[in-house]
Every structure is written in structure tokens, then in C-alpha cells.
Amino acid sequence: MKPRLVFVHGIGAPRDAAAELDEWLRAVAAGARAAGHSAQVSALTGGWAADARFASYGDLFHTAGAQGGGAPAVPGPAESPDDALLAALLLEAVEERLADPGPLAPAEAAALRAARIRLAPPAGAQGAGASARRVVNAVTSLLAVPGLRALGGWLSARVTAGMLGQVARYLNRGESDGTTTLDQRVRARVADCLDPHGPNIVVAHSLGTVVALETLHEQASHEHGVREHPVAVPLFITLGSPLGVRTAVGPRVRPHLGTPDNVGRWLNFWDRDDLVAARPRLEDFVKPNAASVAPVSHRVDSDGAWVHPAAKYLAQPAVAGPLVEALTTLAER
Structure with a gap:
């Protein structure tokens, strides 16, 4: 039986799952060649090495009237909990980057300081929609730097903020359709891609690392304890994960910020410039x-100004090498 390889994406607009799967596999193939695994590349891209799936859920974040597949972060009649959480998440990320002992380019440092001021204004500078305004203003500062501008591609700060807001919308556990909440519907998409009978290698990126972690917890247990037949995950790989954001993300992970019992190995990769x-x-x-x-956790260093995209991580030999080695080992059993 071929192992199942499941890719889980992060924020963004609705995706073409087939095209994304092809892009991610090609990135892994490039990394595999660089890691000395050229013999396994054709098996990977040809579908012989693994039953590869791309868990796509971006369409679930689409809101009528919203741009970019996300909730528009614009001032409204009342303070939104989603905007408040996004502001807290961005503030912590900016402060951590500024606290990094490594050198920052002057333009990036200036943009980060401007974003911090906009995210944490003087006491009393509040009001209806204040968090939404702070987020859009902060993103405007960040997008002034060429490297960080790629965060939103050619999108406006408002649309980029809306996409970033998907993290808050997921973690706030709202938007019920009458039966399930948004986060439950997102996890169901990932669960549908897992093989309940065979081994799974799960590779998750950005927001997808939160989604995948919670999904794997659900697939390892149920309300009353351990599942009789938990989904087996011999390898879990996370890329550019925000799980370590201590105030805005970590405490909100359910059931807790811990390794699921069905995970046999967890490799986490990060880039200093992410x-x-x-x-x-x-x-x-x-x-x-x-x-x-x-x-x-392992640090990787990608070329280019904007290093967060999943394909940048997957093309790293340090990422693709262990992934291909695990697939090969599982296929030989």
C-alpha cells in the first residue's frame, strides 16, 4: 500500500487543488534532487511513491462582498474580535522580528517600527473599528518594503489584511452554518484527505499547521479517549508555523498545544526572514x-526577499530530504 501524502495550505484565496498539488510536488522534487535523492523524483512526481492529496479549504473563508477570499479588515460599527485578534498576532510577530539579534535592513527595520506604532497606539486611541484601522495601517507600512510587499503580492493592504484575518476567523471558532463552525468545516476538509487505514505523511504550511495539528488531534482521539483505530501519521512536517505565537495563537489551539498521540515524528522548519x-x-x-x-525545529535559509511561501520551504534539501526518505521507507514496508 502506498503511503498517503497530504499537503495542507495556509491563508489565501480559493485554490485550484490540482494545480497546487502539482506545484508543491515539483518543489519537493527540486529539493529532493538537491538532497541527493534524484532516483526518487520520478516516483514522486509520477504518483508511484505516494498517494498525494492537497487539502484545499480557501473557499470556506469566502464572504459575500469580501475581496481576496477573506473578511475585509475595515472599520465597522463595532470592534470585531477577529480584527482585535489579528492586531495582537501581527503585533507579536513584529515585536519578535524587531527583537531578533540578527541584522535588519534599514528599510525593513523602519517599516517594522512604523507597523508597531500603528498596532500599539497611545492609550486612549480607541473607538469603533479601531483594531481594523490599526491592522490596515500596519499592513500598509509592511508592504512598503520590497521583501515584505510579496506578502500580499500586488494586492492592496486592505485585501492583504483580509487574508491575514483568516487566522483570526479560524481561531475565534465562529461563523456557524447552523450545524458546524468555520474551523470545524476547515478541519473536515483536511480529515477527508487522510487515509484512515494506511500511513500518512502530513505537510502543513502557515495557518495550515494549526489546522493540521488540530485535525490530527481529532483523528487520534474522541470525546471519551483514544480512538480504537487512530489515523497513523509517522511523519508530520510544519513549515513557517505561527504555532509559537504565545498570546494570539498557542493558547487558542484545541484541545491543547501538544503533539498528537498518533504522530511518530514531527519536523518543524523555519526561516529567519519569515x-x-x-x-x-x-x-x-x-x-x-x-x-x-x-x-x-530546523532553520533553513531561502533566497529572495519573501521566504514564507510553501514552495520556498519545500524546495529546501533539509525539508525535501527527510520527506522523500520517509516515503521510501514506508513504501518498502
Whole structure:
């Protein structure tokens, strides 16, 4: 039986799952070649090495009248909990970046300081829609830097803020359709891609690391304890994860910020220039599971100004190498 390879994306507009799957596999193939695994590349891209799936859920964030597939972060009649959470998340990410002992380009440092001021204005500068205004203003500052501008591509600060707001919308556990909340519907998309009978390798990026972690917890247990047949995940890989954001993300993870009991190995990768991975050493925050499995974090260094995209991470030999090695080992069993 071929192992199942499940990719879980982060924020953004609705995606073409087939096209995204092809892009992610090609990125892994490039990284595999660089890692000395050229012999396995054709098996990977040809579908012989794994039953690869792309868990796509971006369409679930689409709101009528919203741009970019996300809730528009604009001033409204009342303070939105989504905007408040996004402001807190961005503020922590900006402060962590500014506190990094490594050198910052002058333009980036200036943009980060401007964003921090806009996210944390003087006391009393509040009012209806204040968080929404702070978020859009802060993103405007960040997009002034060429490297950070790629965060939103050619999108406006308002649309970019709306996409970033998907993190808050997921973590605030709202937007019920009468039966399930938005976060439950998102996790269901990931769960549908998992093989309940065979081994799964799960590779998650950005917001997808939160979604995948919670999904794997659900697939390892139920309300009354451990599932009789939990979904097996011998390898879990996280890329550019915000799970270490200690105030806005970590405490909101359900059921808790810990390694699911069905995960046999967890590799976490981060780039120093990735603003999203504000506190990257997840082993400092994530509790190990019953088998003492905890995340093991590795730094990678990508070329280019904007290093957050999943394909940048997947093309790294340090990421693709262990992934291909795990697929090969599972296929030989």
C-alpha cells in the first residue's frame, strides 16, 4: 500500500487543488534532487511513491462582498474580535522580528517600527473599528518594503489584511452554518484527505499547521479517549508555523498545544526572514505526546526577499530530504 501524502495550505484565496498539488510536488522534487535523492523524483512526481492529496479549504473563508477570499479588515460599527485578534498576532510577530539579534535592513527595520506604532497606539486611541484601522495601517507600512510587499503580492493592504484575518476567523471558532463552525468545516476538509487505514505523511504550511495539528488531534482521539483505530501519521512536517505565537495563537489551539498521540515524528522548519514564524522553536512550547514525540525545529535559509511561501520551504534539501526518505521507507514496508 502506498503511503498517503497530504499537503495542507495556509491563508489565501480559493485554490485550484490540482494545480497546487502539482506545484508543491515539483518543489519537493527540486529539493529532493538537491538532497541527493534524484532516483526518487520520478516516483514522486509520477504518483508511484505516494498517494498525494492537497487539502484545499480557501473557499470556506469566502464572504459575500469580501475581496481576496477573506473578511475585509475595515472599520465597522463595532470592534470585531477577529480584527482585535489579528492586531495582537501581527503585533507579536513584529515585536519578535524587531527583537531578533540578527541584522535588519534599514528599510525593513523602519517599516517594522512604523507597523508597531500603528498596532500599539497611545492609550486612549480607541473607538469603533479601531483594531481594523490599526491592522490596515500596519499592513500598509509592511508592504512598503520590497521583501515584505510579496506578502500580499500586488494586492492592496486592505485585501492583504483580509487574508491575514483568516487566522483570526479560524481561531475565534465562529461563523456557524447552523450545524458546524468555520474551523470545524476547515478541519473536515483536511480529515477527508487522510487515509484512515494506511500511513500518512502530513505537510502543513502557515495557518495550515494549526489546522493540521488540530485535525490530527481529532483523528487520534474522541470525546471519551483514544480512538480504537487512530489515523497513523509517522511523519508530520510544519513549515513557517505561527504555532509559537504565545498570546494570539498557542493558547487558542484545541484541545491543547501538544503533539498528537498518533504522530511518530514531527519536523518543524523555519526561516529567519519569515515574519509569520515569529517564535519558531516549537519544542519550547509544544508538549510531547505519550511516546515522548515533540517537534524538532530546523532553520533553513531561502533566497529572495519573501521566504514564507510553501514552495520556498519545500524546495529546501533539509525539508525535501527527510520527506522523500520517509516515503521510501514506508513504501518498502
